[in-house]
Amino acid sequence: MRRALHPLVWTAATATTALLLTACGTAGRDKDTRSPSVPSGVTAQAGSATSVHVMWDRSTDDRAVTAYEVFRTGKRVVSVPAAKHMIDIEGLAPSSPYTFTVRALDAAGNASPHSAPVPVTTLARTPADTRPPTRPTDVNGRVQGAGSVTLTWGRSSDDRKVTAYDIYQADSRVHSVPGATTTARVTGLRPGTVYTFTVRARDASDNSSPDSRPVDLTTASAPGAAPSTAPTALTATLRTTGPAAHTVDLTWIPPRTGAPVKEHQLHLNGEFATTIVWGGEPPTGRATYSFTVTDKPGTRYSVKLRAKLPDGNWGDFSAQRTVVVGQGPSSGAGRPDPEDRS
The missing domain is CATH 2.60.40.10 (Immunoglobulins)
Incomplete structure (x- = not known):
């Protein structure tokens, strides 16, 4: 508890001095003068005749890195949030050499030194090309x-x-x-x-x-971490059910929780879509659910699930599956999960 001071002793001069000392002490403690580390692993890859893809590894800071700045031949061309570690630089000239560097910033405005410069030459301009490459195999x-x-x-x-x-x-x-x-x-x-x-x-x-x-x-669990509670063996298949309607059929295996899993959350394109609840006894093996979509061909639907655990919390997310309207009956089904217990 702060001790009361006698009014005759607590003069204006004393108050001013005390406030200045307090302010100086606080500023000394809070001021951040340490710069983040230099971004490493910087690469610059020509993506086309007019674009270059720049990537780098995370920097470290005694507080937190808040942004990265990308420079082209010494001139800043873009700033991105700290969570981002790549960017496409566009609007370049074909068959032209460029040099890129990256530096990190923190909340106090401290900037790291520039990374080592990385040279790159954009690709030559090609005649009109609209044919995409074939799908990568054996992933x-x-x-x-x-x-x-x-x-x-x-x-x-x-x-x-x-x-x-x-x-x-x-x-x-x-x-x-x-x-x-x-x-x-x-x-x-x-x-x-x-x-x-x-x-x-x-x-x-x-x-x-x-x-x-x-x-x-x-990825490997942290030491002492609880087992994963994610649904496994998720598949998603798309079938046409009308002139402009399609049905997405999902199958998966609920996680082992020591009790029946009565609810799942379905997330569609990264957003919560619905809660799946069984009216009777929940399935003991593979679960199924279907929903209808009516968007145009080429529309992508990415789905993932998580289960409601016996303690009332939501568990880990499953793997994600993607289906594309107009790309066949089983687009995005994916490889069966190695933990498939069906």
Whole structure:
């Protein structure tokens, strides 16, 4: 408890001095003068005749990195949030050399030194090309500990040339590699989490292939962590049920929780869509659910599930499946999960 001061002792001069001392002390404690670390692993890949894809690894800071700035030949061209580690720089000239660097910023405005400069030359302009590469095949993955995975795939073909492969996680591009490369390492993942990856091939005109078959990978759990509560073996198939109507059929295996799982949440395109509740006894093996969609051909639907646990909390999300209207009866079904218990 603060002790009361005698009014004759607490003069205006004393108050001013005390306030200044307090302010100086607070400023000394709160001021952040330490810059983030230099971004490493910077790469610049020509994606087309007019674009370059720049990627980098995370920087560290004593507080938090809040943004990254990308520079082209010493001039800043874009700033992105700290969660982002890649960007497409567009509007470039064909067959032209460029140099890119990246630096990190924190909330106090401290900037890291620039990364090592990375040179790149945009591709030559090609005649009109609207034909996409073929779908990448033989996609496989290997978990490397709790925070990274390695993916491999077979080469795609194109009437001109495959210039890049893009790796997607739950419909978001997370990595790109040159067209001569058929392997990629994805880092920065969470422990004990199921991830769904697909690969697309791209040519110099930025035509992208259809998605590869999805591959599900679950990172290693943190020491002492509880087992995953995600539904497994999720499949999604699309069938036409009318002139402009389609039905998405889902099947999956509920998680083992020690009690029947009576509810699941369905998330569609990253947003909560509905709660699935059985009127009678919930299924003991494989569960099924169907819903109707009426959008035009080419519309993508990405679905994932999570179960309501006996303690009332929602469990981990399942792998994600994607179906595309007009791409056949089983688009996005994916490979059966290795934990399939049907």
